[in-house]
Amino acid sequence: MAAVRSSGASSAPAAHEAAVRAVQLTKRFGSKIAVEDVTFTVPQGAVFGLVGPNGAGKTTTFSMLAGYLRPSAGRVEILGFPPTAVDSLRSRVGVLPQDALLPAQDTVGEFLVHMARLQDLPGDKAVSSARERLDDVAGRDWWDQRCGSLSHGMAKRVALAQAFLGEPDVVLLDEPTAGLDPRVAYEVRQLVKAKKGHAAIVISSHNLQELEEICDFAAILDHGKIVTQGSMAELTAANSEVRVQLTPGARRGTNPGEVPISRLRDLPHVITADLHDDGPELVVTFERKDADAETIIGKVLAVLLQNEVRISGVTKGRGLEQRLIDLA
Amino acid sequence: MNPSAEIRLVTARELRRSFRSSKGVLLALICVVGGAGVSILFAWMDRMKREAIAAASSGLGGVDLSDAVASAQQPLFEHLYGPATAKALAPAPYSLWMMLMATLWLAPLLISLLDYDAVSGEVQHRSVRFWTVRARRSSYIAGKALGAWLTVLAVTLGMNVIVWGVIVGIGQIPAAQVLTWGPRFFAVTIPISAAWCGVAMLVGSLFRTPMMSLLAISAAFTGLWIASVVAALSERPWLAYLYPNTYDALLLSPNAGDLALGFAGPVVIAAVTTGAAALLFETRDV
Numbered sequence: 001m002a003a004v005r006s007s008g009a010s011s012a013p014a015a016h017e018a019a020v021r022a023v024q025l026t027k028r029f030g031s032k033i034a035v036e037d038v039t040f041t042v043p044q045g046a047v048f049g050l051v052g053p054n055g056a057g058k059t060t061t062f063s064m065l066a067g068y069l070r071p072s073a074g075r076v077e078i079l080g081f082p083p084t085a086v087d088s089l090r091s092r093v094g095v096l097p098q099d100a101l102l103p104a105q106d107t108v109g110e111f112l113v114h115m116a117r118l119q120d121l122p123g124d125k126a127v128s129s130a131r132e133r134l135d136d137v138a139g140r141d142w143w144d145q146r147c148g149s150l151s152h153g154m155a156k157r158v159a160l161a162q163a164f165l166g167e168p169d170v171v172l173l174d175e176p177t178a179g180l181d182p183r184v185a186y187e188v189r190q191l192v193k194a195k196k197g198h199a200a201i202v203i204s205s206h207n208l209q210e211l212e213e214i215c216d217f218a219a220i221l222d223h224g225k226i227v228t229q230g231s232m233a234e235l236t237a238a239n240s241e242v243r244v245q246l247t248p249g250a251r252r253g254t255n256p257g258e259v260p261i262s263r264l265r266d267l268p269h270v271i272t273a274d275l276h277d278d279g280p281e282l283v284v285t286f287e288r289k290d291a292d293a294e295t296i297i298g299k300v301l302a303v304l305l306q307n308e309v310r311i312s313g314v315t316k317g318r319g320l321e322q323r324l325i326d327l328a
Numbered sequence: 329m330n331p332s333a334e335i336r337l338v339t340a341r342e343l344r345r346s347f348r349s350s351k352g353v354l355l356a357l358i359c360v361v362g363g364a365g366v367s368i369l370f371a372w373m374d375r376m377k378r379e380a381i382a383a384a385s386s387g388l389g390g391v392d393l394s395d396a397v398a399s400a401q402q403p404l405f406e407h408l409y410g411p412a413t414a415k416a417l418a419p420a421p422y423s424l425w426m427m428l429m430a431t432l433w434l435a436p437l438l439i440s441l442l443d444y445d446a447v448s449g450e451v452q453h454r455s456v457r458f459w460t461v462r463a464r465r466s467s468y469i470a471g472k473a474l475g476a477w478l479t480v481l482a483v484t485l486g487m488n489v490i491v492w493g494v495i496v497g498i499g500q501i502p503a504a505q506v507l508t509w510g511p512r513f514f515a516v517t518i519p520i521s522a523a524w525c526g527v528a529m530l531v532g533s534l535f536r537t538p539m540m541s542l543l544a545i546s547a548a549f550t551g552l553w554i555a556s557v558v559a560a561l562s563e564r565p566w567l568a569y570l571y572p573n574t575y576d577a578l579l580l581s582p583n584a585g586d587l588a589l590g591f592a593g594p595v596v597i598a599a600v601t602t603g604a605a606a607l608l609f610e611t612r613d614v
Contacts, residue, residue: 086463095457105344106345117337119462
């Protein structure tokens with residue numbers, strides 16, 4: 001589980017389990033502080049999201065993790081090495097840089113094979129690995145195409161393929177689905193999910209639904225600092241809060257069609273139950289140690305349906321997007 | 329993977345990039361076509377010169393034309409290189425020597441045009457980030473410099489071979505003489521081109537935009553030429569050794585010591601500048 005600096009959440013991994021460690025990272029550009037005192041740990045095999053609004057410091061943090069930028073203070077460890085220890089990390093780290101153009105004159109095959117060769121893969125293995133990764137991003141037919149002739153989405157997928165060349169233990173992805181059509185974005189998410197447990201993956205993205213779907217942990221940055229971090233369930237309160245969207249006009253009361261707040265509060269393990277006017281929305285919090293969200297959803301819905309309350313939807317927690325809006 | 333393997337891979341890719349880019353193809357074409365044109369001009373100048381020498385020496389019975397040409401050329405070479413080298417170079421075909429001069433002057437221009445975006449172009453578009461996670465930055469710079477040097481050598485060699493072919497083809501100079509002097513003169517340009525490539529790599533890699541890189545390389549090359557002029561006009565002869573083309577005199581010398589110095593000078597310039605470029609690139613943000 002990700003180490004937590006400010007959210008008060010839980011259980012940092014032992015040092016040997018850490019795939020990526022950022023310790024008090026700071027980056028200054030002249031007098032401007034882009035990132036300040038950022039600390040987090042990514043366990044091996046976990047997917048970790050870097051979340052935040054524009055200018056929050058995500059890409060700067062990402063660039064320090066990848067070794068593109070040198071920290072003004074603090075340090076980064078990838079599998080126990082600084083990111084610039086290329087020889088020690090060869091073939092163990094894959095990176096998708098944001099907005100890096102592929103070399104226009106190279107064909108896709110030449111580019112991927114060249115990258116694989118630099119990872120010390122022998123010639124035939126380099127070719128087979130390049131072809132496999134290109135297949136993974138549905139780009140089999142592009143092998144002989146010049147990189148300069150690819151569309152933005154195709155180029156992004158080729159760049160993604162190079163990030164997964166070999167079998168890296170750590171993969172850093174900066175905006176992996178930006179500019180991709182929904183179908184391909186879905187396939188990319190499936191690809192990342194398939195790597196879960198095999199490689200530690202750090203994703204910097206604006207797409208909060210995507211991060212919520214694939215990340216185990218996340219850190220929310222704002223103005224260059226981490227405002228909170230933890231497991232996705234902790235961040236979204238998915239394991240301690242249930243939200244029920246009601247039809248307009250819903251109000252408290254015990255009559256049919258009204259929300260029986262006191263009955264809900266009396267349910268086992270429920271801590272609070274409140275009806276918010278915006279929506280309107282019923283928010284129920286519960287003791288996460290004693291009950292899971294699914295159990296509480298069942299009991300809350302049973303009470304509401306008995307009272308003939310009309311329900312529009314149900315969610316666990318508030319979602320990463322709302323969490324980000326609240327914090328940043 | 330050791331650094332030499334990384335350098336080899338980066339160099340191979342750089343050669344492919346250079347010869348495949350429209351800029352590289354265009355420059356190579358200009359050099360080759362220009363080389364053919366220039367060779368005809370040089371051959372014509374050579375013939376005129378030989379005819380003038382033959383006419384001047386026609387009244388002197390028993391004088392061999394080759395000896396007369398050598399005698400006529402010697403003062404020019406002596407002025408440029410000193411008596412020992414002049415004596416050794418005197419029998420050389422004038423057109424091939426002119427080709428050496430053209431290659432020495434053309435090489436920096438070619439290097440600046442071929443090399444200016446080698447690093448800055450990839451930094452500007454962040455393509456360099458694909459390499460920095462896989463290869464030592466020093467290997468990347470060394471591979472780029474080596475690739476640029478080999479590209480320039482290939483283009484200038486192509487140009488020289490065309491000139492040799494044209495000169496032999498029009499029957500101006502015997503093939504044996506061309507094969508004796510042509511490769512020897514071309515060999516002079518090899519270490520000197522390396523020095524220019526090193527300087528271009530050092531200056532060009534400091535910038536993030538190719539246009540700034542091109543301007544800075546041009547300014548640096550001009551600055552080195554000015555240093556050689558200042559050296560000639562002042563009492564600071566050591567300044568001339570900063571200018572790579574200075575070493576042609578030593579590389580043409582029949583003296584082994586001069587030859588070694590002439591070889592070592594440009595190689596040291598190439599090593600120091602490429603090393604400095606690598607060192608600076610290691611410490612900067614990309």
